[in-house]
Amino acid sequence: MNTIALQVNRRAVAASAEPRTSLADFVRDKLDLTGTHLGCEHGVCGACTVLLDGVPARSCITYAAACEGADVTTIEGLEEDEVTAELRAAFTREHALQCGYCTPGMLISARDLVLRLPDADERQVRVGLSGNLCRCTGYVGIVRAVQSVIEARRMRNVAPLADGGRSILGPAGSGRAGSGPSEPLQLGRTALDRQFASAAHLSIPDFTPSAVLDQSFSLAHPPAEVFAVFDDIAGIAACLPGVSLKGAPTPERVEGEIRVKLGPIAAAFEGAARVERDPATLSGRIIGIGADRRSRSATQGEIRYRLLPLEGGVATAVELSIGYTLTGMLAQVGRPGLVRDLAKRLVAEFAANLDRHMSGAPSGRTAPAELSFWSVASDVLQARFARMVSRVTGKSGRSDRRPPGAAE
Known part of the structure; x- marks a missing residue:
């Protein structure tokens, strides 16, 4: 929706x-x-x-x-x-x-x-x-x-x-509310087309996500240190698979690109985001908007995070709420189950990269990685096969047991 x-x-x-x-x-x-x-x-x-x-x-x-x-x-x-x-x-x-x-x-x-x-x-x-x-x-x-x-x-x-x-050439509906005849090239654009404009002209509005996914992971570092790293926008972007920045980031505006592959569709979402932080609660939000010209797909997304102390404050639980809205060709293949599995993989890679970044270990990445459908599908199939085997072996194990009081 x-x-x-x-x-x-x-x-x-x-x-x-x-x-x-x-x-x-x-x-x-x-x-x-x-x-x-x-x-x-x-x-x-x-x-x-x-x-x-x-x-x-x-x-x-x-x-x-x-x-x-x-x-x-x-x-x-x-x-x-x-x-x-x-x-x-x-x-x-x-x-x-x-x-x-x-x-x-x-x-x-x-x-x-x-x-x-x-x-x-x-x-x-x-x-x-x-x-x-x-x-x-x-x-x-x-x-x-x-x-x-x-x-x-x-x-x-x-x-x-x-x-x-009529002062505008074009089909019915080609004149957008608030536009004038002095902007003829802008008049025929739909909402999706307007998102294909340069990232420098994208606004970053609040929105209601069509789907929300909750994820979490832990880090062996105190919450204050993790929160300070989250203020390093370039460092955080370097830990996110498929993400690359354009220009110098600021909390008010971060411009960049994320590359994704889903089956035969390769997408490069160009867009912008803004970053909000609340030091009092060790929480924040990243909200962004982007579009891919090739697949004519557009997305809005937000990541809300909250940091909680673990093990007496020497470690941190990172709770994430990932909301998104996807339109265009990718929305046809972005089934909820696949998106959930893709998000789990992305969060797992982000957590591992972030831990290496905070430990001072090199990530070994020279270019942003692309999220491949086939690598995700392989992980998903392996996980589901493992769960199936676990259910079968669990049932087999229970069938060998005798109920209490049964005769030998």
Whole structure:
């Protein structure tokens, strides 16, 4: 599940949804805006039409995740719209609706025609409405209603808007909320595309992870010493498999890359992170965001850690909580079980490298290691085989025992 943030009917909203969720299902099921109707669900009938960044769009064939940051207007958001109010009155006057199922999408498309067409040309109106199907009216009343509104507005010297007020080239939804025509190359980007920008421009927001894994390990060093090492960002990065830094790190911003291999997919996540520390509780948090252009995958992640004394304070228990959200191609192969096993291996390698680093022993690494799917899978299979053998031998051992009081 991904958290999708966008503007809906001039209100900022955020809700979780699966990557395959359509914009129509998102506004209906997550936001209870049921004025957007579902008909063919193939983008043909037009019942699901909404305004996406001011442009009519089929919400049934638009992924909600692709609308991150966009400005969406449903029929409910046009309640006080002047043009829509005139169209409602005209639809009533011209008997342009019967069952009403197509009407919300029809009104949104008609509104676009009223804004764009210079005059009430019947042919242009019919062509403009050809993407909205109605099985009741025969369209005559609908066409007359739209024509009458156009005529009335032009008689009041309300001029048409060039291209319906659109100042941006590109498909519906290509203009992102808050962007202007002076940024044409930024307008067509989805949330994933924006994460493919240079790490120098990535923001590092808080987020709610879609999955959280708890891990722990111990070190033969006092908590105060371990906490001091955690303040050495470059040293900690050198202990993490697959990680390399770019530039001089600071607690406010760390830029770098982590390389991962999962089967045939090799990914290099470029991104940035920030580091938070609390000396009073010997705890902290590392939160980051990154993207891989090759696999078109993006991730957000956070590592929360807490240090606890062991053996009277001469050793340390390191408790980790690893949260992440993964989108794109790698999300299709990143099954929870595999990710858990991958995290265990990463933490084990990190603990061993950290112990060597604190002991002053060379790590022997000249370049960041890559996390290989096959090496992880080998370890996983060995561990599961060992557990299976343990269960079988355990059962065999119990079957040889006689219950108390049994005869020889």
